[in-house]
Amino acid sequence: MISNIELKRQLHQHCLGYIEDRFKTIQNTINDIQESLFSETKSSAGDKHETGRAMLQLEREKAGNQLSEIQKVKEAFSKIDISKNPKVIGLGSxxxxxxxxxxxxxxxxxxxxxxxxxxxxxxxxxxxxxxxxxxxxxxxxxxxxxxxxxxxx
Known part of the structure; x- marks a missing residue:
C-alpha cells in the first residue's frame, strides 16, 4: 500500500513530467517553424511565397504564446509544497x-x-x-x- 505522501509525490512528479513534455513539444514546434522560415526560398510565385511566410509567422507567434503560457504554469507549479497537510483545499491538495x-x-x-x-x-x-x-x-x-x-x- 502506498502512503498518502508518496502518492502525492508521485502525482506531483507526473504533473511535472506533463509540463516538461508540453514545453518540449512547443519548443520543437517553434524550432520547426524557424527552420521552415529559413529554408523557404523565394519562388517565382512571389505572392504565394509571401503568403506562406506570413502563415509561418502566425504559427510562430501562436507557438510563442503557448510557450509563454506553459512557462507561467511551470513557475506556478514550482511553488507547490507537497509536504503540507492542509486544513483547507488549496494548490497542491x-x-x-x-x-x-x-x-x-x-x-x-x-x-x-x-x-x-x-x-x-x-x-x-x-x-x-x-x-x-x-x-x-x-x-x-x-x-x-x-x-x-x-x-x-
Missing amino acids: LVYTTKSNYYIAISAGEIKFNDHIIYAISPKTPIGKLLMGKSCGDTIVFNDAIFTITILI
Whole structure:
C-alpha cells in the first residue's frame, strides 16, 4: 500500500513530467517553424511565397504564446509544497470526494496509480474553483451531482 505522501509525490512528479513534455513539444514546434522560415526560398510565385511566410509567422507567434503560457504554469507549479497537510483545499491538495478524487495543481487529466484514479486539475477549472477553500465534510454541487469531501491530504 502506498502512503498518502508518496502518492502525492508521485502525482506531483507526473504533473511535472506533463509540463516538461508540453514545453518540449512547443519548443520543437517553434524550432520547426524557424527552420521552415529559413529554408523557404523565394519562388517565382512571389505572392504565394509571401503568403506562406506570413502563415509561418502566425504559427510562430501562436507557438510563442503557448510557450509563454506553459512557462507561467511551470513557475506556478514550482511553488507547490507537497509536504503540507492542509486544513483547507488549496494548490497542491489531494482531495477525495464521494464521486471522484482530485489533485489540485494543473490540468493534466486522469492519472492512474495502483488502485487510485485521480484527476489532476487546475484551481481555475470549474470544479477546481468549487473545491478551493473547502475542507473535509464540506459538500459541493457540480453538474447536478452532489460531492462530499471525504479526505484532504
